[in-house]
Amino acid sequence: DTEVTQTPKHLVMGMTNKKSLKCEQHMGHRAMYWYKQKAKKPPELMFVYSYEKLSINESVPSRFSPECPNSSLLNLHLHALQPEDSALYLCASSPTPALAKNIQYFGAGTRLSVL
Amino acid sequence: SQQGEEDPQALSIQEGENATMNCSYKTSINNLQWYRQNSGRGLVHLILIRSNEREKHSGRLRVTLDTSKKSSSLLITASRAADTASYFCATDRSFQKLVFGTGTRLLVSP
Numbered sequence: 001d002t003e004v005t006q007t008p009k010h011l012v013m014g015m016t017n018k019k020s021l022k023c024e025q026h027m028g029h030r031a032m033y034w035y036k037q038k039a040k041k042p043p044e045l046m047f048v049y050s051y052e053k054l055s056i057n058e059s060v061p062s063r064f065s066p067e068c069p070n071s072s073l074l075n076l077h078l079h080a081l082q083p084e085d086s087a088l089y090l091c092a093s094s095p096t097p098a099l100a101k102n103i104q105y106f107g108a109g110t111r112l113s114v115l
Numbered sequence: 116s117q118q119g120e121e122d123p124q125a126l127s128i129q130e131g132e133n134a135t136m137n138c139s140y141k142t143s144i145n146n147l148q149w150y151r152q153n154s155g156r157g158l159v160h161l162i163l164i165r166s167n168e169r170e171k172h173s174g175r176l177r178v179t180l181d182t183s184k185k186s187s188s189l190l191i192t193a194s195r196a197a198d199t200a201s202y203f204c205a206t207d208r209s210f211q212k213l214v215f216g217t218g219t220r221l222l223v224s225p
Contacts, residue, residue, distance in 0.1 A: 109157050
């Protein structure tokens with residue numbers, strides 16, 4: 001199984017809502033990532049989890065709150081988002097955090113619209 | 116800030132033709148990777164080339180790396196309509212961070 005599963009595929013939320021994005025992998029990977037991608041732009045790294053611990057936060061606003069409950073699951077909790085947060089949110093995983101030998105496996109993404 | 120700049124930004128060719136896209140980066144790297152993204156979907160890893168390698172092949176893909184010029188190219192031979200996608204180079208800016216280039220949008224017409 002080389003799949004990273006993201007749910008939901010689409011999400012529409014108001015600026016006062018609280019919602020969560022979910023990402024799951026069963027490849028035994030120990031590094032997981034959240035990216036944000038705007039239209040016609042490359043993915044931008046948001047967070048890195050290494051062995052279930054947050055290792056990188058790319059100065060992401062606190063309205064985005066990541067969580068890694070176990071080695072297979074990664075969540076992104078959303079609260080009080082702004083319309084400019086509308087984007088495709090991608091989850092990825094890699095066997096270990098060391099990028100020298102690793103490739104990243106991506107989910108299909110969650111298309112988020114903030115009204 | 117983005118590590119890689121890619122050109123062209125967009126490329127339109129006919130099936131059967133070859134497609135070449137280029138990536139330039141700014142700092143030293145351990146490896147360089149290429150990914151493909153179909154419209155609105157996740158990225159798929161295509162190929163990884165290490166900094167001590169100059170050329171690598173995988174099926175219809177050929178990647179070159181010139182560390183002295185801090186540049187890489189991806190050649191797709193005998194393109195098919197199914198190759199229509201965006202292609203991104205990615206470099207390991209640090210131990211855990213993968214930074215993507217600006218991307219090339221490839222359109223292959225039947």
